[in-house]
Amino acid sequence: MRLERFRKKSPWILHYNAGSCNGCDIEILACLAPRYDVERLGILNRGNPKQADILLVTGPVTHRSRDRLVELYTQMAEPKVVVAVGSCTCSGGIFRHMYHVGDGVDQFIPVDSYVAGCAARPEQIIEGVARALEILEHKSHEIERPFQLRGPLYCSGEQTIRRQMAAKVSDETN
Amino acid sequence: MIKQLHIPLGSQHAALLEPLRLDFSTENERIVSVRSDMGYVHRGVEHACMNRFDFKKVPFVVARVCGLCAITHSTAAVLATEQIVECMVSERAQWLRMLALEFDRIHSHMLCLAHVAESSGYEALFMHTMMERERVMEAQEILSGNRVQFDYATLGGVTRDMDSQCAQALLAKVGALKSVLSGLRDRFEANWSTQMRFKGVGAITLEEAYRLGTVGPIARAAGVRTDIRIESSHLPYRALGFEPIVALEGDLYARNRLRLEEIAQSIELIERILEGLPEGAHLSKVRGRPKGEAMARIEAPRGELFYYVRGNGGAIFERLRIRTPTYANLKAFEAIFLGQEYSSIPAILASLDPCMSCTAK
Amino acid sequence: MRRTEITPDRLLGEVRAFYDPTRWRFLTVNATDTGAELLIDWIFVPIGRDEEPVILSSCVAYQAPLPSLAALIPASALGEAEMCDLLGVAFEGAKPGLFLEPDAPRAPLLKTPRERDDD
Numbered sequence: 001m002r003l004e005r006f007r008k009k010s011p012w013i014l015h016y017n018a019g020s021c022n023g024c025d026i027e028i029l030a031c032l033a034p035r036y037d038v039e040r041l042g043i044l045n046r047g048n049p050k051q052a053d054i055l056l057v058t059g060p061v062t063h064r065s066r067d068r069l070v071e072l073y074t075q076m077a078e079p080k081v082v083v084a085v086g087s088c089t090c091s092g093g094i095f096r097h098m099y100h101v102g103d104g105v106d107q108f109i110p111v112d113s114y115v116a117g118c119a120a121r122p123e124q125i126i127e128g129v130a131r132a133l134e135i136l137e138h139k140s141h142e143i144e145r146p147f148q149l150r151g152p153l154y155c156s157g158e159q160t161i162r163r164q165m166a167a168k169v170s171d172e173t174n
Numbered sequence: 175m176i177k178q179l180h181i182p183l184g185s186q187h188a189a190l191l192e193p194l195r196l197d198f199s200t201e202n203e204r205i206v207s208v209r210s211d212m213g214y215v216h217r218g219v220e221h222a223c224m225n226r227f228d229f230k231k232v233p234f235v236v237a238r239v240c241g242l243c244a245i246t247h248s249t250a251a252v253l254a255t256e257q258i259v260e261c262m263v264s265e266r267a268q269w270l271r272m273l274a275l276e277f278d279r280i281h282s283h284m285l286c287l288a289h290v291a292e293s294s295g296y297e298a299l300f301m302h303t304m305m306e307r308e309r310v311m312e313a314q315e316i317l318s319g320n321r322v323q324f325d326y327a328t329l330g331g332v333t334r335d336m337d338s339q340c341a342q343a344l345l346a347k348v349g350a351l352k353s354v355l356s357g358l359r360d361r362f363e364a365n366w367s368t369q370m371r372f373k374g375v376g377a378i379t380l381e382e383a384y385r386l387g388t389v390g391p392i393a394r395a396a397g398v399r400t401d402i403r404i405e406s407s408h409l410p411y412r413a414l415g416f417e418p419i420v421a422l423e424g425d426l427y428a429r430n431r432l433r434l435e436e437i438a439q440s441i442e443l444i445e446r447i448l449e450g451l452p453e454g455a456h457l458s459k460v461r462g463r464p465k466g467e468a469m470a471r472i473e474a475p476r477g478e479l480f481y482y483v484r485g486n487g488g489a490i491f492e493r494l495r496i497r498t499p500t501y502a503n504l505k506a507f508e509a510i511f512l513g514q515e516y517s518s519i520p521a522i523l524a525s526l527d528p529c530m531s532c533t534a535k
Numbered sequence: 536m537r538r539t540e541i542t543p544d545r546l547l548g549e550v551r552a553f554y555d556p557t558r559w560r561f562l563t564v565n566a567t568d569t570g571a572e573l574l575i576d577w578i579f580v581p582i583g584r585d586e587e588p589v590i591l592s593s594c595v596a597y598q599a600p601l602p603s604l605a606a607l608i609p610a611s612a613l614g615e616a617e618m619c620d621l622l623g624v625a626f627e628g629a630k631p632g633l634f635l636e637p638d639a640p641r642a643p644l645l646k647t648p649r650e651r652d653d654d
């Protein structure tokens with residue numbers, strides 16, 4: 001049996017808010033609700049990175065959430081796809097160059113499907129996910145790694161461990 | 175000896191829409207202490223408004239502080255700025271702003287109710303509430319052209335006028351919502367199982383509500399008669415005969431009921447606005463640059479939203495300060511959590527309706 | 536906006552004199568960088584009435600120590616922590632780190648942002 005074919009029939013979603021304004025998050029929620037209902041495509045929202053196939057990210061990645069984002073990404077099993085929902089997620093959007101954000105998710109992790117719009121409409125989000133599913137079909141089990149975390153690494157209390165983990169992953173790729 | 179367990183919740187969690195980290199210490203499943211970290215979404219919007227964007231763009235930038243109550247942010251920024259530049263806002267524009275605010279309140283309250291239902295295990299009720307909420311989203315699209323982030327309020331008025339056809343469509347939408355609301359109230363209030371789940375959970379007393387300075391539905395559900403719609407005269411709510419709704423118990427059940435009643439009240443306000451909408455221009459010219467300082471307060475779905483602006487005659491503000499409702503309520507959150515069962519935490523948290531992107535800006 | 540000028544050491548007494556939690560709500564503490572010094576406003580609004588807010592304000596030097604209202608009004612602690620973070624106001628008991636990460640700029644809302652002291 002080809003697992004790839006069946007994976008596409010029931011992809012599970014992990015949603016992470018990396019500093020968005022919630023505008024795109026409530027549209028994702030609207031997708032899960034009856035009017036747009038992505039459950040008919042077998043898509044379920046589960047807040048568990050180990051079980052998820054699709055990572056839906058919103059937000060320009062604030063400094064405090066960047067290592068959580070990278071950690072969630074590394075915890076997901078291969079193959080996986082990332083969908084960036086919203087203009088600010090794709091490029092920083094209106095938050096570009098603000099002092100506490102990194103400009104867009106693709107500075108940190110590889111993105112497969114970009115959904116533009118501020119806020120992205122539910123139809124657009126569904127299309128972005130559908131495109132990502134096509135990519136998912138052709139992905140192998142090769143491990144994908146996040147890019148290097150930008151900015152110097154500081155150690156403070158419990159946050160140190162996480163940072164170093166993310167840093168180690170990016171060192172291996174270099 | 176009782177063993178203490180530390181349970182972190184967040185920053186990424188299935189029950190949370192937004193990144194918020196809460197560290198609970200529990201003894202026999204009861205919460206004995208809470209620590210919260212709410213800075214995950216700090217982006218630096220105030221800084222950008224004071225350095226990069228000129229004052230005409232600021233209402234659109236601050237809308238991106240929060241997507242749920244985007245219109246309240248831009249309206250508050252606009253109301254504050256209009257006090258320190260030369261401009262005449264027509265009566266019609268003010269009424270249209272109120273209209274958008276009330277739609278926003280309905281959709282935000284319904285989202286909160288849906289979220290409460292989901293977090294306490296009523297999946298079908300979640301789906302049902304979200305389905306009815308789509309009517310409001312469509313109404314917002316008819317009014318402004320977008321579902322969320324509609325950038326409706328702008329300096330000098332609103333960006334789009336409304337014709338009679340549009341008013342008819344809006345009336346039809348709220349009429350339909352009104353007819354399904356009683357069914358929704360039945361499920362939230364009269365249902366035996368939801369009553370068991372919600373009554374007496376996550377309560378806050380009147381004294382605590384006063385002492386901790388709570389605002390919005392949490393304060394009103396505990397009996398504090400506070401609503402910025404009667405406390406400030408920026409928007410002509412008095413012409414609509416508005417009176418705040420107050421409940422007494424202060425628990426999760428009272429908060430749900432209060433939100434449902436406020437939805438019904440907002441529907442009534444919308445009908446009154448559409449009926450008595452004055453004639454006039456929807457947009458007028460803005461002259462000059464902001465000089466001086468002003469503040470504006472407005473009732474967002476979660477409570478009091480405060481804006482302070484200060485201009486020195488340049489195109490860019492010297493200072494912009496945002497104080498959001500969740501920010502005022504955070505201390506009360508901690509008081510509410512203490513002594514509760516850990517298993518009801520997701521439901522309580524959802525009913526407090528925290529908005530972290532508002533809080534951290 | 537009508538302000539009442541006070542000095543920081545009189546703040547607690549002034550607030551105690553009129554603050555009744557069932558009639559007034561502490562809105563927030565706000566700091567503004569005027570270019571030469573910091574303008575600090577403590578804003579109180581009436582509950583349920585449409586009246587003028589009470590604004591106690593005081594001009595202080597950068598980094599001058601200021602008393603905290605947290606003992607009297609628990610909700611003030613958050614505003615004080617924010618001002619400490621974003622403008623470097625030295626409120627009693629407030630630590631930076633509410634919003635800013637260690638590698639973010641220090642006190643970004645000041646007109647001349649402070650250098651980061653890398654210790």
Ligand code: SF4
Pocket residue numbers: 020021022023024025058059085086087088089093094117118119120238241323
């Ligand atoms: S794209 Fe716009 S609406 Fe979506 S999260 Fe970003 S700022 Fe909010």
